[in-house]
Amino acid sequence: MSARNLTVLICVIFIVVMLVIPLPTTLISLLIMVNMSFALLVLLLSMNMKEPLEFSVFPSLLLLLTLFRIGLNVSTTRAILTTGHAGNVVETFGSFVIGGNAIVGFVVFLILIIIQFMVITKGAERVSEVAARFTLDAMPGKQMSIDADLNAGMITEAQARERRSKVSREADFYGSMDGASKFVKGDAIATIIIVIINIIVGIIVGVLQQGLSFSEAAKQFTVLTVGDGIVSQIPALLISTATGIMVTRSGSEDNLASELTAQLFSYPTLLYIAAGAITLLGLFTPISNLVTMPVGILLAVGGYQLSRKPKVDESLIEEQQEEVVTNDLKTPESVVKLLQVDPIEFEFGYGLIPLADTNQGGDLLDRIVMIRRQLAIELGLVIPVVRIRDNIQLQPNEYVLKIKGNEVAKGELLLDHYLALSPGYDEPSIEGIDTFEPSFGLPAKWISEEMRERAEMFNYTVVDPPSVVSTHITEIIKNYAHELLGRQETKNLIDHLKENYAILVEEVTPNPLSIGDIQKVLGKLLKEKVSIRNLPVIFEALADYGRYTTDPDVLTEYVRQALARQITSQYSQNGDSLKVITLSGQAEKLIADSVSQTEHGNYLSMDPTMSGQFIQAVNKEVEEMTMQQQQPIILCSPTVRMYVKQLIERYMPSLPVLSYNELDAELEVQSVGVVRVE
CATH class of the missing domain: 3.40.50.12790 (FHIPEP family, domain 4)
Structure with a gap:
């Protein structure tokens, strides 16, 4: 165990010990200052976080600091009631706040408690509850957005995993904050109760046990109680404020101070208006000009200074951007990127943009996500990301599907029509544009919305354009699945199988069969539409016969025989x-x-x-x-x-x-x- 971990464990144990064992007043004073330092540090950290997840340990830290503060309360209460003395820090704060008048000091202390309990703590608790609820409700939508970006090729698999992890951690954080805010509320209530107990019991102890008069006992224990309350409420107030800041911050690109100054003073004209209002308030009301004029002048000067900011030359920015793009094109890395060929590409003309545009109701990205899941179940192969892009060189209603850079299929869609598949005979009253269904080559017609119900009455199968293209993409990927399975994909499948069948994998590869041999066998199965999802059975057959031959054709036949039940159910x-x-x-x-x-x-x-x-x-x-x-x-x-x-x-x-x-x-x-x- 590292020294850092050991230190944290010792501190937690010491907090528990504080609740049971009396501590010297000198040590209590030292711990009170430590408590204030930690509270101030937490507040400053919360103000400098760009997003809440940068301080994800905050809920657990909040619990520990609350427990530490309660331990101090117990120690100071024990010292006050037993010795009538709780250390120099408590007495100093008590005397300073009371200022010679116990009643006024006590009222000030109560106001401080009410502010913390009714305003900051109550508000932070409510914000935490709402933030947790909305974050959990938004999780499915965020996950679908990540899948859509992944399928569109806008992000990589690693970036998608990172974003999914961030969404999950964000939900966990706000859920924890919802519960942790209850600690702050409970601490405020406990402080009020402890204050009441200290005063009442302190007066009783002072009169009955220490022989003090009622007024002397009231004064002494009020000073100590208020001092104890102040030294515990100041850190509690700082922690409550930090809690409120953490749960009210949304994802941003800068810390609180930078955003606050940038947004608050983003409109210099408003500062002039505020300066004029304050100045008029001093001129036409009994309020002294000595109070209003400095504030008005300060606002006016601030507005003037902000309005003097140099304007950005837009033409210069455009020139700099063009220069950056030009320099990027000159670098060797930019040429290397052009060599990359996407495994699957779907290109379409500008007339089919609504298919992929979610703002126009397009759901092609979601459909491709479902296609990848469906094929993973049917074929046992993880289909690569489908790169979707528009191509102005195509006809407006035309689309093309490419496998490893080569065109393998093309088709045409009419977005304002439906594809009606003939039931085996042609009905003369069904009018439309003659065509062929792209997936299976069946005769069909593009019909209008008005003709749809009539076509269904004559047993035509009517399909909307998104379903037509989704089916076409699915069938083409099935036909070319064996080309999408390379050695790297095979290695990924083997690694996944090895998690549960390590002995089986070790018996097959790297001896007697290499990854290339296994890839050829799996590719031949996929080429004949045989699913490779049941990898354990496939590897059992390869383990049995791989020692006798490495011929992929022969091994494929043995594997097919091992998959007899699967093949039977597929075709019967x-x-x-x-x-x-x-x-x-x-x-x-x-x-x-x-x-x-x-x-x-x-x-x-x-x-x-x-x-x-x-x-x-x-x-x-x-x-x-x-x-x-x-x-x-x-x-x-x-x-x-x-x-x-x-x-x-x-x-x-x-x-x-x-x-x-x-x-x-x-x-x-x-x-x-x-x-x-x-």
């Missing part, structure tokens, strides 16, 4: 049956015979004529199954599955290819078509 309609297209024995033999084995791995080298026939046969079965409004799925043996996928993915990239080992044994499989090759 009701969980009990699955309709598929199978390969004939001749077709599977053709694939197996076309596999070439080399020292660098196995690959498919089929004759172009035969591969064309195979693709045509698959396409024929897929079209028939699609016409029956069923999802086409190819089912084959585990030995040829990855080669079949490699063969058809160029022509039908979204067609799932499964193997028998990837399906649950209890699942009923129905073959509705067979791929045959003559």
